Amino acid sequence: MIKTQGIQLSTNTIKSIIIASFLSVVIFLIVGFSGGFIINPESVIPEVYIAINSVCFVLCWLTLHVLVSKFSIYKILGVLGLLCLSAIAEYYFQIPNNPISIPALILFWMGISYFIIPQFFKKYQILILLSYGGVITYFFIFRGKPNYAEDYSFVVTGYFILSISMMILLWGYYQWKWYMNLKVNQTKNELILLKSQINPHFFFNTLNNLYGLVIEKSDHAPEMILKLSDIMRYTIYEGKSDFVDLKEEIKYIEDYIELSKIRYNKKVEISFKKEIEIPQKIAPILLVIPIENAFKHGIDSLTENAFLDIEIKTGKSHIFFSVKNNYASTNTNHKGIGLDNFKQRLAIMYPNNHKLNINTTDNEYELSLYIETL
Template sequence: MKTHMTSFIKSSYKDLVIGGVLAGAIFIVGSLSGGFIVRPDAVILPLYIVINVFCFLFCWLTLALLISRFAMYKILGVLGLLFLGAIAEYYMNIPDNPITIPLLILFWMGVSYLVLPKVFKKYRIAILFTYGVVITYFFIFRGTPNYAEDHRPVVTNFLVISISVMIVLWAYDQWKWLTNLRADKAKAELMVLKNQVNPHFFFNTLNNLYGLAVEKSEKAPAMILKLSDIMRYTIYDGNADYVDLRDEISYIEDYIELHKIRYQKKVEITFKKDILYSHKIAPILLVVPVENAFKHGVESLMQNAFINIEIATTDSGIYFSIRNNYENKGLESKGIGLDNLKKRLEMIYPNKHTLEMTKTRDIYELSLSIETT
């Protein structure tokens, strides 16, 4: 560990030294050409010093970063374009010589390719077209009498704007990447929650089936058929993002029938459906509170157990409610079912659902409203 750290420090120190030398060379060339640094006659002397020190530090650190990431010949090749542009500007006594602007464009394209290779390759057609327009404009109007007053500022603005656009494109790509990353993360988390719901349900159902098999009950074959229908729904439709509400209702009805086969005691179950509008819903969502009602309600009571379920639709969404009684034993059960329901609702229907749960001494109620439009 110590050896790696020492090697890293030496490497960083070497990059900083080389970057400082190259930055100094650039400033010397800039001072000779008079076009790359702020001159003392342009501003107040203290401000002149501050601006140039800042520019030198920025150039130094940028070069050190480039040296640490890219081969030296690539960096020298790009800087060579800037050097040639400065030499051409200084030694060629031609008004608005035709070499400096193309070399500056090649320099910025080279820097862009080194620093932002993915962005450059992705938008290379737009970048080449933009710089092509700048060069074409430059060569068309550089020979006109009023070039210095009317056209040279346009060329300069084009160069500055194109560099700014590159930065904006890079920022947009980073934002898009972060957005996709968050979406993929949310999708992965949602899949984990789905996978927690299904095994939780099948674990309870297989326990029920095991009890019937031990008792050699005649209800076992019917239970297996219902379980087969439920498994078909969870395997095929359960992996979809959304399903028709009527399919989810059929799934709940099969689930209820499955439990009716199991119980020897009388359970009063009412299921009121008022489906006036067709809506889509996330699969295996509404069955969670139904499962909770059976597990913590019906199974805790010896007699007079009841479950009242209601599903209704409006033109804008779905309303679901469930009410059941239970035996209050003074113990709070903390299953994963309702916790997963809350998390899934927050991820699938953020700010578009209302979940309310109330509990009295022996009655538990849950209501859920979902906006689907």
């Protein structure tokens, strides 16, 4: 390990840098010696010639550095030998249709691709082999023609460049597809996590209330157990679905409200208006979150005159939902973790298809939600 001004370099890193630098110089000397792969300095101004070759050298060095750090030097030398063979053959044969340069160059490119992107290469190896095999086949069919240099060499070069371009585009699509699948899996995992954060919190509170009623031997205990059973069934079975019928979500909300009402000794005015003109589907265990928030941070904070107004309406392509409640002016925490989960689930399930408005006064809180279902 070598450390210089805060930078640590391992022995293997230094070794790969030295080898990559040496091989890059050797390759450029051989290719330059052949005269077939370096741009003719007489065809461009010196500054452009130097810039192009400098970029090529840096790219060559970076590629070799990656290869040397990951693979055996013998494998790398074997692949680079194909490039050198192609360059030397181009120089010594002095004919436009020599039988070595094109096949060796294609095999070199395929070898580098196999080293750098092995999983992609293995998955599409048949397509890649057919593409480059077609170039080689075309080359050997027409290389013997007297007019090969004028009529066919350009086509061979074009096919070779086209094959490389197609491979790069296919690799880009492969990477895009992988990224999109990763995003989908991350979204699913995030949604599962959000659901797991909501359900245990509700059941913990409900079981505490049930425990209190059992201790008091309340007549409401059996009814509460039955409601809790219905809610658990809905959560366990329907909660796994992406969408459920809105009427099932409403039944779940009604059971939740009844469970919550049983535990209050004070008078609470609860209004639940439903105008379901057209059946709709909705993400399960979603609308109950603001209602739970209203109970926890609104009704629980008041000793009297507590109210909760809930409204659900549907149209041909939308669902409207609103919750309005009052709370003690001394209670400044009306947000809660549940509301953050509510917003995140909306963003996942209804991206760009919902509008959420929250209005708060000194003692009243109102949440309205508009969801586009088409």
